[in-house]
Amino acid sequence: MTDTDTDIAYVVDVSPGSGTLPPRAWPPASDATRLSLNGSWRFRLSPYADADTAFTAEGYDASAWDTLRVPGHWVLQGQGRHGSPAYTNTPYPFPVDPPFVPTENPTGDHLHTFDLPAHWPAGGEAVLRFDGVESCARVWLNGAELGEFKGSRLPHEFAVTGQLRPRGNVLAVRVHQWSSGSYLEDQDQWWLPGIFRDVTLLHRPEGAVRDHFVHASYDHVRGTGTLRVDSEPAGRVLVPELGIDVASGETATVPVEPWSAEQPRLYEGELVTDGERVRLRVGFRTVRVEDGLIKANGRPLLFRGVNRHEFHPETGRTLDLATMREDVLLMKRHNINAVRTSHYPPHPAFLDLCDELGLWVVDECDLETHGFHAVGWRGNPVADPRWTPALLDRAARMVERDKNHPSVVVWSLGNECGTGEGLSAMAAWIRERDPSRPLHYEGDRSCKDTDFYSRMYADHAEVEAIGRGEEAALDDPESDARRRAMPFVQCEYAHAMGNGPGGLAEYQELFEKYPRLQGGFVWEWIDHGLAHPEFGYAYGGDFGEELHDGNFVCDGLLFPDRTPSPGLTAFKSVVQPVRMDGDGREGVVRIRNLYDVSDLSHLEFAWAYEKDGATVREGVLDVPAVGPGGSVELALPEPPRRDPDAETQWTLRARLAKDTAWAERGHVVAWAQLPVEGGMQPPAPGGSAPVRAGGRIALGCGEFDARTGALLAVGGLPVTGFGCDVWRAPTDNDNGMPWVAGSSLAAKWRALGLDRMQHRVEAVEPRADSLVVRTRVAPAASDLALRVTYHWISNGIRLALRMDVEPEGAWQVPLPRLGVRLGLPAAYDRVTWFGAGPGESYPDTGAGAMLGIWSATVPELQTPYVRPQENGARSGTRWAELTDGVRPLLVDGGTFAFTARPWSTRELDAAAHRTDLVAGDTVWLHLDARQHGIGSASCGPGVLPDHRLRPGQEQFRVQFSVRDSAAPRRPA
Known part of the structure; x- marks a missing residue:
């Protein structure tokens, strides 16, 4: 058999590999020498898997090859010379023909030459470690083949003692984009081949630690921790702070402070063998399912969690330590206490940060076969015993690598793999190896291999039924009984795609009401928009992929640059661990502690008494x-x-x-506002008589088109495009789930013609002290309509509008919005308002918006969703003032939502990327009586009934005035 034949045979072999060492705990800090092989490597890309392997031989000249950063993905380097990224959610980008992959299989050959450092010890052994390679690799060192492996997000090691030399070592690695392992890695993300995690050479002295397992439990009744460290070879375990000095394998029980996500207490120690001193970071905690609840240290948990893919807009799944730390700090600062590592183990340094800063972690195996759903799960690897060794290898590499992290409290078998005995084999192996952690898997409703019941995107009604123990029955009474005795977690919910998600507060209310509901994990942490020279951020299809899932890859609480979205701000408020409510008029507040572990002594409670948005008195409770x-x-x-x-x-x-390790003193953990007096809206002005001159009607400070009744100016300020407005650029949630017929509300809106409403003026009626304009607003090809009557009145200083709306016909769908739209000169690009802010808010997304006085420029009011869509509304507005710095326009007289944009809704609707939007000569101001809610129907439930905008009789009031002063308005 030739070398080429070996290569191709390995690619489609279902075995996990050959030549690698058994999996073990991630090498922690120790006094043993290590050498990073990260850096600049030589690289050659071939279109097929059968390229020659001459590059592995001694003396091969690769000077004509490109250079590549390792760790890194080759498709994100070389300015397009090395192929392109591709995004699919569930479909395999190759025929479903397991275990075979296409002949066109991009193959990256990597070469790296290195010298051993002068301080490299003599004697002992050496290990070459790869922490992550997608999707399979074959490895040579100094011309000798070491072996091959699969399992992209898992570590693999080779013994290389006999192959090393002091200088001129040549490491050769062949990486295939596709392999049989790709069938097990159909996670919802970009396909990004390459050596994307660290490559390290480790010296292993005589007597060095081959593996170790830290068992550190906590007895919450006695307040004691029990420590046992199993080590190969044996050694001594030292924890000076606790006075522990025992042999490995022996137990020590001492009084300790337990580890938790809220109080991540770690004790520094060492494991000492004849050849090595290994750092231990011991966190004592016990996690188990008992009394039908997931408990840590005897207390039930409530997961306020997120799903986290590893992602950076420029480097893909290659993350540096600073980026990982930024993720954890952002989570902590937004009241997130848990993370599910969807859908593979993360870089091990991320778990170190979770240990240090405090997050509960559901560690998920590198396993998803979702693409088999398209063929009725025929050939699904988890149901085929030939694949079981590969599944067990993946389970073992996850558990062995991460077993010593106190933050890891749940093992997850994988994601969306259907069902099969392969999963049962994984579960049995994990239970035997580490019975101290519960097991999770969502894809099997029988829950035979799990310790708690898990669902994705269950709507609010189903979640409440589960909370009451009344979930729908399956055909198997035994499974029903088992499942109903289990705690429940939403492993994915509140799909954070584009504008949204809506319905967060209602979910959290259920989680806090029913003890069985132990929270959930929002999908997901970050938008996967890749940096792009033309589009700003790219999504599926932007690299010419024939098969892709569009911007479904942009569904995070962070924008690609890690700026928090309004969804994250809302989530922080929804899950805040302190609730403050009461009667503001009576001056009483009730403070509830919703922490799992902590009391409130670490918090300071500040109060402010505010009048019309301004603080008049403040202090500390x-x-x-x-x-x-x-x-x-x-x-x-x-x-x-x-x-x-x-x-x-x-x-x-x-x-x-x-100060804490994750935020400074004064960081706001929770907030609330208690109303006292409701205030009064300015009364409608007394009316002056309309005066007709040529084609215009003057009414006090307002000017109108005499033929159409449209507003043309206020106080001399020109106005364009005035009229009733019902359309918004559909959000990702309005667009629904593309794979589910009928799920798109936006499609129904467009079919009805709400994006192209036509206005017919029925009457323009000047009266003694007012102007009345009657219109019919309707879509083409339909007998549905809105009867809209504008009642205008002015005293020469203020122009007041009362808009009456009455639907005509049998409306079956809600309206996107209902209000008025008007265009102002582009110079009116600064806004101050009294209302909800500082960020956007919609009927079901405004939990993070606080009532106050806020200011922003019009560009700052735009929310930069990767795919442009409706955004930027500020709800609950009492007044808003737009100015050009000379003559401010004040809008008040009611409570409304406003949106101000440098482009029209039509332009926003047509844009595919932010770069498509170009500011024009008009600021478009939308004043809404109401908007339809947001929901999370891009992958989940739609808008709840209370937040739907059903057509009905409406009356909307608003007033306009222009002042001859640039000074901003302030409350009296």
Whole structure:
């Protein structure tokens, strides 16, 4: 058999590989020498798997090859010379013909020459370690073949003692984009081949630690921790702070502080053998399912979690330590306490950070076969015993690598793999190797291989039924009984694609109401928009892929540059671990502690009494150290003199009382606002008589087109495009799930013609002190309509509008929005408003918006979703002032949502990328009486009934005035 034949045979072999060492714990910090082989490598790309292997021979001249960064993905380097990324959600980008892959199989040959450092010890052994290669690799060192492996996001090691020399070592690695392993790695993400994690040479002295297992449990009744470290070879375990000095394999029980995500207490120690001193970071904690609940250290958990793919917009799945730390810090600062490593084990350094800073981790195996769904799960590897060794290898490499992390509290078998005995074999192996952690798998409703019940995207009604123990039955009574005795977790919910997700608060209310519901994990953490020279950020199809899933890859709570989206801001408020509610008029607040472990002593509770958005008095509440699950009711300070004409409220903030490892003192953990007086809207002005001159009608400070009744100017400020507005550029959630027929609300809107409404003027009626304009607003080819009547009145200073709307016909779909639209000169690009802010908010997404006075430029009001869509509404607005710096336009007289954009809704709707949007000569101002909610129907439930905009009788009031002063308006 030739070398080429060997290569091709290995690619389609279902075995996990050959020549690698048994899996073990991730090499922690120790006094043994190591050499990073990261850096610049020589690289050659071939279109087929049968390229020659002459490059592995001694003396091969690769000077004509390209250079490549390792770790890295070759498709993200070389400016297009090395192929392109491709995105699919579930479909395999090759024929479903397991275990075979196409002959056109991009194959990257990598060469790296290195010298051993002068301080490299003599004697002992050496190990070559790869932490991640997609999708399979064959390895040579100094011309000798070491072996090959699959399992892209898992570590593989080779013994290389006999192959090393002091200088001129040549490491050759052949990486195939496709292999049989690709069938096991159909995760929803970009396909990005390459050596994308670290490559390291490890010296192993005589007597060095080959593997070790830290068992550190906690007895919450006695307040003691029990430590046992199994080591190969044997050694001594030292934890000086606890006075522990025992032989490996022996137990020590001592009083300790337990580890938790809220209080990640780690004890520094060492494992000492004859050849090595290995650092130990010991966290004592016990996690088990008992009494029908997932408990840590005896207390039930509530996961406020996210799913996290590893992603960077420029380097793909290659992440540096700073980026990983940024992720964990952002999670902690947004009240996230848990992460599911979807859908593969992360870089091991990420778990170190979770240990240090505190996150509960569901560690998921590198396994997904979702593409078999398209063929009725025929040939699914988890149901084919030939693949079981590969599945067991993946399970073992995950568990052995990550077993010593206290943050890892659940093992997950994989994601969306259907069902099969391969999963059962994995579960049995993990239970035997590590019975200390519960097991998760969502894809089997029988729950035979799991310790808790898990679902994806169950709607609110189903979640509530599960909370009550009334979920729908299966055909198997035994499975029903087993499942109903289990705790429940939504492993994916609230699909964070584009504008949204909506319905977060209603989910959290259920999680906190029913003990069985132990929270969930939002899908997902970050948008996977790849940096692109033309589009800014690219999504599926932007690299010419024939098969792709569009911008479904952009579904995160962070934008690609790691800027928090409004969805993350809302999630922070929804899951805040302290609730403050009460009666603002009576001056009473009830504070509830929703932490799993912590009391409230680490927080300072600040209050402010506000009048029309401005603080008039502030201070700090004296709050006792309420324990987890407890509450206290307190009196607020006596407010200043009541003012029934003003809008007054208490704003309460729970903030860190001192610096922590993840945020500085003063960081706001939770907040609430309690209304006192509702305030009064300015009365409608007295009316002046309309005056007709030529083609215009003057009404006080307003000017109107005499033929159409359209507003043309306010106080001399020109206005264009005025009219009733019902259309919005559909959000990703409006567009629904592309693979589910009938799920797109936007398609129904377009079919009805709501994106091209036509206006017929029925009457323009000047009256003694007002102007009445009657219109019929309707889509073409339909008998549905809205009867819209504009009632205008002005006293020469203020122009007041009352818009009456009455639907005509049998409307079957909700409206996108209902309000008015008008165009202003582009110079009106600064806004100050009293309402919800500072970010956008919609009927079911506004939990992160606080009532106050805010300012922004029009460009700053835009939310930069990767695919442009409806965005930027500020709801609950009492007044808004737009200015060109000379003559401000004030809008008030009611409560409304406003949106201001430098482009029209039509332009926004037509754009595929942010770079398609170019500011014009008009600022388009939308004033909405109501908007339809957002929901999360891009992959989940739609808008809840309370947030739907059903056509009905509406009355909308708003007033306009222009001042001859650039000074910003402030409340009286």
